Amino acid sequence: MPSSSLILSRRDLDFLLNEWLDVESLTKRAxxxxxxxxxxxxxLDLAEQIATEHFAPHxxxxxxxxxxxxxxxxxxxxxxxxxxxxxAEAGLMAGEFDEEFGGMQLPHVVGQAVxxxxxxxxxxxxxxxxxxxxxARLLLAHGSREQIDTYVAxxxxxxxxxxMALSEPQAGSSLSDITTKAVPQDDGTYRLTGNKMWIxxxxxxxxxxxxxxxxxxxxxGPPGVKGISLFIVPKFLVNADGSLGERNDVVxxxxxxxxxxxxxxxxxxxxxxxxxxxxxxxxxxxxxxGEQHRGLTYMFHMMNEARIGVGMGATVLGYTGYLHALxxxxxxxxxxxxxxxxxxxxxxxIVEHADVRRMLLAxxxxxxxxxxxxxxxxxxxxxxxxxxTADERARAHLLLEMLTPIAKAWPSQWGPVADDLAxxxxxxYGYTRDYPVEQFYRDNRLNPIHEGTQGxxxxxxxxxxxxxxxxxxxxxxxxxxxxxxxxxxxxxWAGFAADLDAAVAxxxxxxxxxxxxxxxxxxxxxxxxxxxxxxxxxxxxLWLEQALAAxxxxxxxxxxKRAAARYFWRWELPRTxxxxxxxxxxxxxxxDTRDAWx
Amino acid sequence: xxxxxxxxxxxxxxxxxxxxxxxxxxARAAADNVINEMDEYAIEEALTIKEAQGGEVTVLxxxxxxxxxxxxxxxxxxxxxxxxxxxxxIHGSCAVQTSAVIAAALGQMEYDLVMCGAEATDxxxxxxxxxxxxxxxxxQLSGARKVTIxxxxxxxxxxxxxxxxxxxxxxxxxxxTWDTINEPRYPSFxxxxxxxxxxxxxxxxxxxxxxxxxxxxxxxxxxxLDFAGRPPKGEGVKVxxxxxxxxxxxxxxxxxxxx
Numbered sequence: 001m002p003s004s005s006l007i008l009s010r011r012d013l014d015f016l017l018n019e020w021l022d023v024e025s026l027t028k029r030a031x032x033x034x035x036x037x038x039x040x041x042x043x044l045d046l047a048e049q050i051a052t053e054h055f056a057p058h059x060x061x062x063x064x065x066x067x068x069x070x071x072x073x074x075x076x077x078x079x080x081x082x083x084x085x086x087x088a089e090a091g092l093m094a095g096e097f098d099e100e101f102g103g104m105q106l107p108h109v110v111g112q113a114v115x116x117x118x119x120x121x122x123x124x125x126x127x128x129x130x131x132x133x134x135x136a137r138l139l140l141a142h143g144s145r146e147q148i149d150t151y152v153a154x155x156x157x158x159x160x161x162x163x164m165a166l167s168e169p170q171a172g173s174s175l176s177d178i179t180t181k182a183v184p185q186d187d188g189t190y191r192l193t194g195n196k197m198w199i200x201x202x203x204x205x206x207x208x209x210x211x212x213x214x215x216x217x218x219x220x221g222p223p224g225v226k227g228i229s230l231f232i233v234p235k236f237l238v239n240a241d242g243s244l245g246e247r248n249d250v251v252x253x254x255x256x257x258x259x260x261x262x263x264x265x266x267x268x269x270x271x272x273x274x275x276x277x278x279x280x281x282x283x284x285x286x287x288x289x290g291e292q293h294r295g296l297t298y299m300f301h302m303m304n305e306a307r308i309g310v311g312m313g314a315t316v317l318g319y320t321g322y323l324h325a326l327x328x329x330x331x332x333x334x335x336x337x338x339x340x341x342x343x344x345x346x347x348x349x350i351v352e353h354a355d356v357r358r359m360l361l362a363x364x365x366x367x368x369x370x371x372x373x374x375x376x377x378x379x380x381x382x383x384x385x386x387x388x389t390a391d392e393r394a395r396a397h398l399l400l401e402m403l404t405p406i407a408k409a410w411p412s413q414w415g416p417v418a419d420d421l422a423x424x425x426x427x428x429y430g431y432t433r434d435y436p437v438e439q440f441y442r443d444n445r446l447n448p449i450h451e452g453t454q455g456x457x458x459x460x461x462x463x464x465x466x467x468x469x470x471x472x473x474x475x476x477x478x479x480x481x482x483x484x485x486x487x488x489x490x491x492x493w494a495g496f497a498a499d500l501d502a503a504v505a506x507x508x509x510x511x512x513x514x515x516x517x518x519x520x521x522x523x524x525x526x527x528x529x530x531x532x533x534x535x536x537x538x539x540x541x542l543w544l545e546q547a548l549a550a551x552x553x554x555x556x557x558x559x560x561k562r563a564a565a566r567y568f569w570r571w572e573l574p575r576t577x578x579x580x581x582x583x584x585x586x587x588x589x590x591x592d593t594r595d596a597w598x
Numbered sequence: 599x600x601x602x603x604x605x606x607x608x609x610x611x612x613x614x615x616x617x618x619x620x621x622x623x624x625a626r627a628a629a630d631n632v633i634n635e636m637d638e639y640a641i642e643e644a645l646t647i648k649e650a651q652g653g654e655v656t657v658l659x660x661x662x663x664x665x666x667x668x669x670x671x672x673x674x675x676x677x678x679x680x681x682x683x684x685x686x687x688i689h690g691s692c693a694v695q696t697s698a699v700i701a702a703a704l705g706q707m708e709y710d711l712v713m714c715g716a717e718a719t720d721x722x723x724x725x726x727x728x729x730x731x732x733x734x735x736x737x738q739l740s741g742a743r744k745v746t747i748x749x750x751x752x753x754x755x756x757x758x759x760x761x762x763x764x765x766x767x768x769x770x771x772x773x774x775t776w777d778t779i780n781e782p783r784y785p786s787f788x789x790x791x792x793x794x795x796x797x798x799x800x801x802x803x804x805x806x807x808x809x810x811x812x813x814x815x816x817x818x819x820x821x822x823l824d825f826a827g828r829p830p831k832g833e834g835v836k837v838x839x840x841x842x843x844x845x846x847x848x849x850x851x852x853x854x855x856x857x
Contacts, residue, residue, distance in 0.1 A: 004612060034794075036794065038794065039790055041667075042671070042785065046787070086784065089784075090784050090785075091786045091787030091788050092787060094787060095787060104788070104791060
């Protein structure tokens with residue numbers, strides 16, 4: 001049956017999870033023995049139903065009624081709280097967490113597929129649980145037992161939400177320059193002062209309490225990133241019995257008014273300005289997580305999963321745009337085919353025009369390719385944590401490290417292109433606010449910016465990941481891809497495999513050229529192109545994987561997989577040649593351009 | 599208070615539904631099969647009664663192996679156990695034959711109350727509560743928009759076009775519910791996990807003491823002889839407003855018997 005949902009394709013999720021990634025095999029592992037295909041299917045059904053009935057319906061309304069600050073408090077449309085109550089009551093916040101903490105120990109790959117429904121249906125509302133789950137995960141990894149009991153349990157129950165407070169007005173990508181200060185107190189707590197900018201979910205009335213995870217510097221510590229510590233700063237202090245106590249000295253200073261993601265409050269928060277005086281004096285009370293000066297390490301420990309999550313958001317916003325465009329193209333009649341221009345004949349649906357199919361096929365290949373990338377990486381998180389041998393876990397970790405900047409950046413670049421194409425398919429109507437595709441585009445435009453910009457990801461890939469451990473990550477990626485191309489021998493995809501093999505070899509040689517240049521400035525000035533080339537290569541590989549997984553299928557769905565794989569092979573993979581040529585030339589155009597010339 | 603809720607798996611009313619041209623029965627294999635939406639209201643009502651008064655909620659379904667999905671949904675909402683009557687010979691049975699199967703299954707169960715949705719969204723016959731009431735000699739309280747259980751008595755408000763009728767009957771009884779009665783809960787994640795461990799008993803026709811020849815398409819009391827798809831949408835009617843657009847619009851609606 002063709003999927004009738006315009007939010008996501010359940011058929012595609014089933015294909016990727018079951019026909020390709022074989023998630024059911026995970027249920028043999030100790031952590032997942034309570035699960036089965038049935039529970040995976042049931043929770044995906046539940047996610048689709050709640051996303052359809054409670055998240056999608058207010059997506060537009062939340063966009064048109066962005067959060068307002070009234071008497072110092074944030075006012076949101078009521079549907080946001082209603083949807084999040086249903087989400088939490090269904091136990092979806094608890095999905096992937098350990099049973100010990102009230103969780104359901106769902107594999108990460110299934111958890112990502114479940115959460116994809118909410119992001120695609122309403123990215124603004126789903127940001128609150130997304131941030132809260134990330135916050136809880138970080139505390140579970142690095143917090144004390146007391147901190148976990150105090151803060152994580154109410155988060156998993158959905159009673160409190162969480163934030164990540166990293167950026168400051170003067171320090172976004174450059175966290176070494178943050179100035180928020182945390183002064184130790186005699187009782188072991190800290191008092192924080194400073195300002196935090198771009199804090200999503202930073203203030204609202206959705207939950208009883210908000211748990212801020214704040215990066216700050218302890219006076220006298222080492223300079224730069226090595227002097228950054230991580231603190232819990234709750235909006236309301238918590239009494240020993242878990243009840244809420246005094247209002248902490250963290251206040252909403254203002255709301256940012258954004259292009260998209262408008263349902264998510266995005267805030268400037270002031271810490272320690274004396275608006276509230278816990279314990280009788282100014283200063284936001286904070287509790288150190290883990291050890292002093294290790295805050296950024298803790299934060300980055302969770303970064304792989306957070307970045308895959310952002311990549312998934314970019315993918316599924318592109319995906320829903322593609323599905324809306326497809327439906328529109330099948331129902332909107334306009335013009336006649338080149339071979340039948342007789343005006344007496346009825347007009348045809350625009351999907352009959354080859355150039356419209358080109359746009360839809362491109363959008364499909366970006367959306368479904370991005371989804372494959374996100375789920376593959378999420379499956380690696382499960383491998384990294386639960387594979388049987390230490391060697392398998394280490395290999396999964398290394399490959400994940402290598403793929404993470406791509407899993408974040410590639411969908412963030414091409415997901416918005418899928419939405420751009422969705423607008424194009426709609427023509428003038430797509431440019432109006434009468435159709436939803438313009439909102440998907442605006443919402444998606446955030447993804448190349450937050451959680452590490454495209455530039456930051458490109459530096460991470462070329463500057464760090466491909467050279468770490470003597471290039472072991474890059475070598476492992478190459479091996480993994482060529483294992484796939486070997487399986488394609490003797491199939492209709494042998495030509496695709498040969499082109500991929502050539503591209504893998506080219507990636508290795510270009511990397512050697514770039515790092516053999518002896519000038520890191522010229523190498524890194526080309527990092528964005530490198531990221532684009534490596535990203536397209538990786539997604540081409542995952543299209544070959546999908547083509548092989550679909551090989552025996554005879555349905556229109558499987559034909560669609562083959563068509564999109566062929567499209568990516570014939571139309572997209574060749575782009576990498578031009579990128580590799582540019583990289584190989586060690587081009588200095590960007591590097592040598594002076595400020596005054598721009 | 600032990601309650602049996604009758605559940606049917608049907609093709610999703612929100613997706614394309616077809617009859618199988620081979621025997622004119624519902625094409626289930628290729629359909630997007632879901633729990634009959636109307637049954638969810640009956641499950642919700644049964645769970646609400648159980649939560650207030652104690653007892654157990656058992657789900658009873660007649661259907662192919664794939665109907666397990668509908669059972670799991672009901673169990674994950676909170677029902678305690680299930681009975682699944684599955685037998686290839688049942689395929690193509692009419693409502694009268696199916697009611698004999700359900701009645702035989704109920705005959706092997708202990709219950710104070712039988713509940714079901716007011717109709718199944720596939721055949722929309724709405725006759726099952728009456729057929730079962732007749733076979734089992736139970737009072738039938740149909741079309742409920744409100745149910746109250748007091749001691750050994752069931753009271754319902756039966757929904758009508760203009761209001762409701764107040765009905766009551768001694769237990770055991772059979773009650774069918776409309777979608778105005780409540781808001782069915784979602785299964786929770788915990789409920790999904792718990793459902794895996796809840797008992798589901800399967801019964802064949804032989805287990806129920808029924809002869810395979812008494813059911814199935816060959817001996818059905820009613821059959822679909824022929825069917826046709828909905829005609830494709832027409833071109834539509836364009837009305838040019840020459841100062842009388844409103845009148846033309848009203849004339850059109852009247853012509854279509856819409857007003």
